[in-house]
Amino acid sequence: MNLHEYQSKRVFARYGIPVPSGEVATTPSEVRDIAVRLGGPVVVKSQVLVGGRGKAGGIKLARTPDEAEQRADEILGMKIKGLTVKKVLVDPAADIRKEIYLGAVLDRASRRIVLMASSEGGVDIEEVAAQTPEKIVKVAAHPFLGLRPHHARILADGIGLPKELINDFIKISQGLYQAFVSTDASLAEINPLVITGENKLLALDGKISVDDNALFRHPELAEMRDPDEEDASEREAHRYGLSYIHLDGEIGCMVNGAGLAMATMDIVKLYGGEPANFLDIGGGAQSDKVAAALRIILSDSRVKAVLINIFGGITRCDEVARGVLEAIGTLDGRVPFVVRLVGTNEEEGRQILAEANLITATSLADAAQKAVAAAKGELQ
């Protein structure tokens, strides 16, 4: 789950990281009021959970409250990468002398939290990593020891930070590490961290991604979830405990197990189709869960055929087949279904489905080919 910039900066502030004293608004007139209160020029910043808001025109400078209201009117309601802007953050405009980057990520390979800094702030860090990797400095913190002052000094040195700012930089780095650990983050980023005209460090942008598996111990963060982060069908799937990701293709896939679900999408593509989704219904394949899954898949009007691929291990294929039939019975049959059951009692399972006039398949390749043909209307 991702936090908005304003939420991330509030978290950062709790860990001693200096942030601008901005406020959030949902209407242009509120923005005007905030600008009046702040006095002086402000920056109106769209709060949507995508990167590159600045480039997309979602971040605008305003010199007067009138101008702020106008900019807010333009930004609120605009679409950035498919997401509608519903909130803006109004921050006092900072006098920027230099933009740097400071971020923390969990590095899988070293199994440590790694802090990264770069003298190239304000730009996409992935681009810096690809083009000028030498401009990124990294340090890894041992989980039992945390981020130590010397780690931050290594970063400061590596990016050529002015000496008089080093103590503040150490505090900010340690604050970022603390914020990361305390929120169970997988990413915490300040981009840019700026050096102001008054020679102070200030976090102008903030981003935190929280580990969904840890939300049970962060109810206050869980409440911050922006429902727009997922599309409607994904939200619906999660309510049923289904792991579902909406894609652009025409072949709906319903599979048990994440690995098998990915492999099923891949083989659909290999045989010339495009998967409409990733969906792992988990073990068991009870009919109510299957029915919910199929409803969600079919709510996408682009779907032309559905491929059901279930491995019956402990839940036998005949049980799965009955569950699938029951579920299909509750739907209108707008598209053809291709079902592949494999594993325990697969013969019995296949027979139950064949008697119900569903297209059955034995191998995965056979199933994928039939689904692709069915989607083209070549198979009924």
Place this chain on the structure above:
Amino acid sequence: MSILVGKETRLLVQGITGREGAFHTKQMIDYGTQVVAGVTPGKGGEWAFGNIPIFDTVSEAVHATGANTSVIFVPARFAADAIIEAAEASIELVVCITEGIPVLDMVQVRAYLDTTHTRLIGPNCPGLITPGEAKVGIIPGHIMTRGNVGVVSRSGTLTYEVVYALTQRGIGQTTAVGIGGDPINGTSFLDVLQMFEEDPETEQVILIGEIGGTDEQKAAEYIASRMSKPVTAFIAGQTAPPGRRMGHAGAIISGGEGTAAEKIAALTRAGAKVARHPDEIADLVASHLR
């Protein structure tokens, strides 16, 4: 021979009285696994399935029964502690089935385990089976048959799929190991490849990977430089969109890293045969049979 589990396995089940724990304990016993103890805090002194003693703590269970392996079915929020408890009681092999453990918990757990002699398999894994000897976890036992192919995988059902296809063609397995779908786990592909390489009964190995991380790339380096036995590989997630978690916490392409294409390229360069889809795996394995 085989790896990690076998006739000498004396299994302790952490979370033996829970729904999942109880169900799968029964399956493991029926398979012939020596289940010697269970742990459920607060239920010490009771019995499971008539003759399996339940203890409040792992250390009591180990002292009383000589358990050397543990399998964990406790809920995610308690699982990290369960792993640490098992390691403190000097259990040699801990297999954690639990899905959904916070990843920073696993960072701590793994750093601690690295100071002990305990090996962890998982978490978020189906466990492992040495056919005819021991089943530790949730892999359906009857789809396996004894033979000379070692299997290591990040995915559960994809493993079942492949093992089932092998069994149907009469190709047996030494041990099948599910290392799990989490970003931080106890045992890597590389670790298991080394064990299969050293196991005299294993003649060839199947590696089933997926998008996310660089574990497959490290395995490829080992295959290229040290491995004498043939490896057949499959990588799931070629059509996965970047930045999305594909079911498994660890199955995510982030910052352009961890794509199926780069893993397939690394494994191919290392000399492994990479199947285009799961059905091909058994064909490639059959082509290596002597």
